[in-house]
Amino acid sequence: MPRPRRSNRASGARTKYTDDPFEIAGVSDESDGGNVSSRRKGKTAVRGSGSSDEDFKVANDKEDEEDEEEDQDESDVEMVSENDNDRGEDGPVLHEEEVEIANPQPKRTPSSQARVFKKRQADGMLALKDDDLHSRGIRNPSDHVGKVIHLQSTFGVDEKNLLSVVYARDRWHKGIDSAFPTRASLNEAQTLPDYGYGLTFGVEPDEAIQERTRGWDWYYTDDVGGRLRKRQRTEHIDETEARQVYFLRPNREKHTVFIGPVNDQTRFDLGQQEVLNFGEAWGKVKNEPPATKETKEDGAAAKKYLAAVSPISDDQKEAYSPSKDSGSSAVLPSPPYPCVLQLWSFKAKRENSLTKALDMKSSPRLRLGLCTNWGDLRRIAWCPIPRDSRDEDEEEALKNVGLLAGIWGDGYLRVIDVKLSRDPNTTEFQKVQTPIFEAKPASTVCTCVGWLSPTDIAVGCANGFVAIWSILPSPDAPSNPIPYFYHPIHSTYILNVASAYPTNPHLLSTTSMDGETRMISIMDPQKDVVETTRMRMGSAHLSYSPFLQSFLSTDENDFVRLLATRRFFTTTAVARLPSTISAHAPSSPWHPSALYGCTGGAVYGTNPLRRLLHTKEKQWQQAWFTHEWVGGQSSDSDSPGISRFHDGYRAESVSLLRNMLGDRKLINGTVVVTIFEEGTHVTALSWNPNQAYAGWASAGLGCGLIRVEDLAI
Structure with missing residues (x-):
């Protein structure tokens, strides 16, 4: 009876151990009649073995050759070596399970490891078989591709x-x-x-021109814009009444501020709504004229406005709501607490260049106080769509500043048409009774807001829905307008919403308390939806940078992450802050620099463009300033305290690796988070959205100070 035919293929990799240093070095006298076998310099055999092809026996049986050919067809990745003799030109390609490791090395360097060759198409994309499954019809950003493919995939x-x-x-x-x-x-x-x-x-240049011209025609017509402006009702109130009811009660003590060179800081004492030129701490310039008040002649100079809001004190809240409300104030409408929106004017220097610097000879002043009784003003957003000036603007008695959308504590979205007196030396106080537009979804409250166009506004809700309204009036509109888009995006509270305007205004990105960050298309939110890596803690910071064509957000590890719209499912770290991130300036349409603040009182700026284009580039960031705050010596709990600023930081390159050795959060192997004083925190940041003043930045601090500076050097 003939012996059954069997394959000579090994069932698994067999490992041989030896103490002979010559065998470890690849030199043996047991084969080839005592001849010494060696390898080419710089070449490595399959799986790190030093033996030649004769050490691996392949059966000459016809059936085994057919089995190996089938195995080769089923695998699109070949394990090969750099040596041409290892490619098996006279036989089938050797697979990983066929390799016998005769002389294992203690540890191989990356240059000696077996290389993996993947079949690619002519454009560099992986060649997938018909039966291969993949989740996305785009290139995998983790593949090592050329610069052209990287730009196309991004x-x-x-x-x-x-x-x-x-x-x-x-x-x-x-x-x-x-x-x-x-x-x-x-x-x-x-x-x-x-x-x-x-x-x-x-965007097509013609479309951009039409958007800032014809896109605002509705505002100047009587049947649409006229009806909309008539909705807003305001009344002038006395300054004494406004300050007693709507403003924070003034402290008996002044806020002490130390600023200047580290070894020779200057002390300043600031009262409520007083202004300080902190450049004086570095010494006065000779023959420099002192700061003067503005005159009517100076009113012709360019002025820009900063909107600021602060919550009222707990004592004032108790006067309107003595009983403690049950439930969380974040998901329930708040009582009608008083609130005031302050509008400050800043003057620019008259220069021949495109960009203008701050005029430090002219002090900023409070121009307008908009008083409301709708609860705390939690979110504000100016309409970012540019509008060319028209003759109608100059014919009106009041100066048009812009449309301001806000989310108040009672859960409503409201839009106010902000206008000022043309006299630059006056300060007005107005009580807003009715805005030009207000709306609220049923059975929930609004949490965040973002503009999509001059007439459309997207709002995130506490129940995880996103609502979009048009502020244009209609004859049959109810008292509470119904959104034309109302769709569940998250399962819980939405923290922020941002539109990819102007590149793709139909794309919306949202962050939620559940840790998810998603991007949807409002044209089909059920199918066109993508999400990125989920975080353990929700992030309240989100904005779109048109220069980067990406969204900017943060994570729980104090990293600033970049989310490209075409690669939203992946994240790229572009900055790291020394403490928990507490503020983020909306991206500027005139430069790609991002501005972030943290609970430790530091504000950092970074330009993610270089890292986005070249992933191996070093990422640089620079501190604008750091702020420290401590309570005052007075026993009064409302004492303004003492602040200290540090300036003059240089740019630094930080490591963006996660869980790296020597992580500042690891102390004796335990992750710790530092808790700072509430007055130290950076609570709000903003860039000036105008081209000529794009370098101006403002920062709000927990102690009540606001710092405004021209960062364009």
Whole structure:
């Protein structure tokens, strides 16, 4: 009876151990009649073995050859070596399970490891078989691809998007712009070629012009804009009444501020709504005229306005709601607490350049106080869509500032048409009785707001829904307008919502208390939805940068993460702060620098563009200032306390690796989080949204101080 035929293929990898140093080095006298076998310099055999092809026997049986050919067809990854003799030119390709490791090495360097070759198409994309499954019809960003493929997978193949990125690279790739924007780069907007789409971020230039001109025609018509403006009702109130009821009660003591050189800081004492030029702490310039009050002649100079709001004291709240409300105030409407929105004016220098600097000879002043009885003003957002000035604006008795949307404590969304007196030396106090638009979803409250167009506003809700309203009036509109878009995006409280305007205004990104960050298309929110890595804690910081074509957010590890719209499912770390991130400035439409503040009182700026274009580039960040606060010596709980500022930081390159050795949060192997005084926190940040003043930035602190500075060096 003939012996059954069996394959010579080993059932598994067999490991041979030896103490012979010559065998470990790949030298043996047991084979080839005592001849010494060696390898080529710089070449490595399969799986790190030092033996030749003769050490691996492949059966010459016809059936075994057919089995190996089938195995080769089922695998699209081949384990090969750099040596041409290891490719098995006279036989089938050797697979991982066929390799016998004769001489294992103690530890191989990366250069000696077996390389994995993947079959690719002509454009660099992986060649997938018909039966291979994949979750996304786009390139995998973790694959090592060329720069062209990287740009296409990040920004798309449309020349509009690519040309806008090239324009951003030409303007902001310089090392001096690695943290804060420079005045020279801001002024280059007039000289550098925009490639047709650079200034509009991929939008057709004609459409951008129509949006800031014809897109605002409705506001100047009598049947639409006229009816809308008539809805808003305000009344002038006395300054004494406004300060006693709506403003924070003034402290008996002044706020002590130390600022200047580290070894020679100057002390200043600030009262409520007083202004300080902290440049005086570094010494006065000779023959510099002192700060003077504004005159009517100065009123012709350019002025910009800063909106600020602060909550009222607990004593004032108790006067309106003596009983303790049950439930959480974040998900339930609050009582009608008084609140005031302050509008401060800042004057710019008269310069011939495109960008303007702050005029330090003219002190900022309070121009308007908008008083309401709708609870605390929790979120504010100016309409970001530009509007060209018209003759009708000059014919009106009041100066038009813009449309301001806000979320009040009673859960309503309201839009106010902010207007000022043309006299720059007056301070007005108005009580808003009815805005031009207000709405609230049923059985929930609004939590965050973002503009989509001059007439459309998106709002996040406490129940996880996103609602979109049009503020345009209609004849049959009910008292509480119904949103034309109302869809569940999350399962719980939405913390922030942002639109990818102007590149893709139909794309909305949201963050929620459940830790999820999602992006949807309002055209089909059920199918066109993508989410990124879930966090353990929800992030309240989210904005869209048109220069980067990406959303910027944060995570629980104090990292700033970048989410490209075409690669939203992946995250890229672009900055790291020394403590918990507490504030984020909405991205500017004139430069790619991002501004973040933390609970430790520090504010950092960074430019993520270099890292977005080249993932191996070092990421730089620079501290604007750091702030420390301690309570005063007085026993009064309402004491303003003492603040100290540190300035003059240089840019630094930080490691963006997670769980790295020596992590500042690890103390004796335990993760710790530092809790700072509430007055130290950075509570609000903002860039000036106008082109000529794009370098101006403002920071609000927990102790009540507001710092405004021109960061364009």
